[in-house]
Amino acid sequence: MVTFEFLDWLWIVLFVLVMVGSGILFYRLGKRSESDFFLAGRGLPWWLPASSVYATHTATDTPMWVTGVIYRYGFAGIWYTFFSAWCAISAFVSTRIFRRSLAYTQAEWNTLRFGGLGAEMLRGWISGWQVFMNMFILGWVGMAMGKVCNYIFGWDLWVGLILFSSVCAIYVLAAGYWGVIMADFQQGIIAFAVIIIVSGWGIAAAGGPGEIVSKLGDMGLSEKLNPFAFSGWFTGDFPIAWFITMMFIAILGGFGMGTSIDWYAEAQRIQSAKTVRDASYSIWWGTALVLIRNSVWAIAVLAFFVLFPNISNASEYELGWFRLGFDYLPAGMVGFFFAAIIAIHISTISTHLNLGAMYFTHDLYLHYFKPKATEKELVWVGRVATFVLLIGSFFYGLMMEEITSWLIFALWLMAAGIWLPNILQVVWWRFNAWGYLSSWIANLGLSWLVVWILPHFGIIPSLPDYQQFWLLMLLGALIYLPVTFFTKPEDMNHLVKYYVMSRPIGWWKPVRKEAERLGLLHELEKISLKGV
Amino acid sequence: MAFIRRDWDPVHADEWTKEDWIAIVLSPLAYIFLSIGTGLSILLLPIGFITFSIGIVLTILMHYVIDPKLKMISSEFNFLVRSDIEITCHFASKKILLYSN
Numbered sequence: 102m103v104t105f106e107f108l109d110w111l112w113i114v115l116f117v118l119v120m121v122g123s124g125i126l127f128y129r130l131g132k133r134s135e136s137d138f139f140l141a142g143r144g145l146p147w148w149l150p151a152s153s154v155y156a157t158h159t160a161t162d163t164p165m166w167v168t169g170v171i172y173r174y175g176f177a178g179i180w181y182t183f184f185s186a187w188c189a190i191s192a193f194v195s196t197r198i199f200r201r202s203l204a205y206t207q208a209e210w211n212t213l214r215f216g217g218l219g220a221e222m223l224r225g226w227i228s229g230w231q232v233f234m235n236m237f238i239l240g241w242v243g244m245a246m247g248k249v250c251n252y253i254f255g256w257d258l259w260v261g262l263i264l265f266s267s268v269c270a271i272y273v274l275a276a277g278y279w280g281v282i283m284a285d286f287q288q289g290i291i292a293f294a295v296i297i298i299v300s301g302w303g304i305a306a307a308g309g310p311g312e313i314v315s316k317l318g319d320m321g322l323s324e325k326l327n328p329f330a331f332s333g334w335f336t337g338d339f340p341i342a343w344f345i346t347m348m349f350i351a352i353l354g355g356f357g358m359g360t361s362i363d364w365y366a367e368a369q370r371i372q373s374a375k376t377v378r379d380a381s382y383s384i385w386w387g388t389a390l391v392l393i394r395n396s397v398w399a400i401a402v403l404a405f406f407v408l409f410p411n412i413s414n415a416s417e418y419e420l421g422w423f424r425l426g427f428d429y430l431p432a433g434m435v436g437f438f439f440a441a442i443i444a445i446h447i448s449t450i451s452t453h454l455n456l457g458a459m460y461f462t463h464d465l466y467l468h469y470f471k472p473k474a475t476e477k478e479l480v481w482v483g484r485v486a487t488f489v490l491l492i493g494s495f496f497y498g499l500m501m502e503e504i505t506s507w508l509i510f511a512l513w514l515m516a517a518g519i520w521l522p523n524i525l526q527v528v529w530w531r532f533n534a535w536g537y538l539s540s541w542i543a544n545l546g547l548s549w550l551v552v553w554i555l556p557h558f559g560i561i562p563s564l565p566d567y568q569q570f571w572l573l574m575l576l577g578a579l580i581y582l583p584v585t586f587f588t589k590p591e592d593m594n595h596l597v598k599y600y601v602m603s604r605p606i607g608w609w610k611p612v613r614k615e616a617e618r619l620g621l622l623h624e625l626e627k628i629s630l631k632g633v
Numbered sequence: 634m635a636f637i638r639r640d641w642d643p644v645h646a647d648e649w650t651k652e653d654w655i656a657i658v659l660s661p662l663a664y665i666f667l668s669i670g671t672g673l674s675i676l677l678l679p680i681g682f683i684t685f686s687i688g689i690v691l692t693i694l695m696h697y698v699i700d701p702k703l704k705m706i707s708s709e710f711n712f713l714v715r716s717d718i719e720i721t722c723h724f725a726s727k728k729i730l731l732y733s734n
Contacts, residue, residue: 189661310677352661376707396672629643629709
């Protein structure tokens with residue numbers, strides 16, 4: 102339990118009022134149209150979605166997770182957090198292609214890239230899965246806030262879960278994405294400032310940077326400062342083979358769409374940027390801030406390690422960064438710290454409330470149920486969907502302890518076997534909807550086999566996760582490549598239209614030739630030269 | 634002609650060129666150097682300041698290479714979107730509606 106003074110409570114009340122108020126202020130803009138409620142009218146300068154990328158990926162559970170890997174592996178644990186580096190290449194490849202497609206969502210993009218029944222099945226699947234995923238993430242992050250409030254105030258877990266998600270929902274319901282983005286901007290600034298302050302305070306409490314280095318040396322643990330302190334090529338719990346796989350997945354994943362679960366939130370920010378350039382820089386700089394923040398956290402966690410080196414219980418040391426704030430900040434500043442934790446929390450909640458609602462409204466309601474819905478009606482459907490997601494997330498959050506291992510498995514299988522198909526759909530014209538659909542279905546079965554069933558019967562050994570990744574990628578390819586070649590290519594006219602709009606990278610020569618034969622590229626060039 | 638092209642027209646900016654590939658290589662390297670450099674600089678280690686500085690140089694270089702191209706792509710694309718273009722293909726005599734926002 103942490104004791105709060107009057108000044109602490111004052112910070113919290115003021116911060117909540119500013120955060121919620123700044124969101125509600127944009128009520129009039131948010132209600133104008135579907136495009137405003139979900140994409141802020143596609144008119145944002147790069148720094149606004151960039152701050153939202155940063156704020157969204159700074160959640161209540163993020164410092165716990167970063168603390169866990171750094172406390173365990175030292176500074177080398179930073180590579181665990183490097184998965185967000187897919188934005189390095191994405192900013193200049195898939196971001197550019199996706200922004201040019203003008204799709205609201207990844208599910209809509211599937212119907213632009215592919216055609217016919219397969220594309221419709223993909224759109225239905227991706228949108229339904231995204232509604233579920235966003236509800237799950239809301240429950241997960243909400244429960245992390247419940248745990249933090251339990252640690253600070255001794256509240257029951259459900260109180261922290263429900264209270265702060267509900268506060269956040271006020272401005273998401275009122276102003277939609279306009280509220281999300283404007284609140285994210287100031288929440289991002291508050292969160293970054295407090296991360297610097299608390300981490301600096303923690304480093305000072307450990308005696309300063311020099312003292313951390315020398316104390317680790319005295320303990321015989323200087324390798325904790327080495328970002329490349331691996332346990333061997335294939336041996337130990339931190340092998341180089343894992344590192345190479347991680348870098349491969351993270352960096353080359355930027356050529357595709359959906360290679361990271363974060364793509365779906367980023368895709369909304371990409372489409373809300375006013376130009377292709379703004380979209381690229383929003384993703385690049387938002388992620389650069391995330392990576393720099395992780396490094397600041399990492400050193401604060403090393404300070405915590407120097408102060409408390411012998412904690413073996415993961416659930417105890419994972420709260421290390423929070424403890425630096427609550428144990429070492431002076432009276433009056435603790436409330437400031439907790440206000441920042443609220444900012445960190447609701448910036449993530451707001452994004453997933455609006456994102457899940459967008460998939461429901463645009464891809465399910467508008468596309469399948471009522472294609473002629475008015476703008477006003479779509480805004481209201483968006484609000485209802487936001488509310489349903491909020492309520493659903495409470496149930497998920499309360500069930501989280503029982504279902505976490507299942508859901509982590511689900512997340513893993515989403516990533517492994519469809520990593521390459523997610524790239525192929527962007528870079529290879531011949532890859533069709535049936536190939537992509539079969540990769541999802543195949544991956545579902547193969548993951549069960551490789552992760553659980555075959556090791557259980559001793560047919561294959563229980564493999565480390567990075568070896569599972571390569572195996573799943575190979576086995577999946579043995580299914581979706583034949584499916585692709587045994588089914589027809591997408592309709593050439595459909596591909597030509599997609600190609601001319603999006604100008605994808607990779608192997609698109611037959612489609613380009615057809616676009617040239619039809620005179621489309623030549624016409625567009627003439628128009629472009631007149632306009633620029 | 635300079636190795637890095639900085640003066641683009643809409644036709645050539647739409648193509649994938651070596652400037653894109655240079656940005657694709659520089660960008661992850663910049664992330665790696667900035668990430669490690671930040672942590673080691675906070676610990677006041679000289680290697681940290683060197684690494685961080687390399688990260689900044691790579692970031693500046695990346696922007697120098699790709700920014701003119703992105704600007705041209707953006708202005709051309711926004712013009713096309715505003716135009717709501719409908720093109721009649723010369724050979725197929727069919728209308729294709731492009732860039733309807």
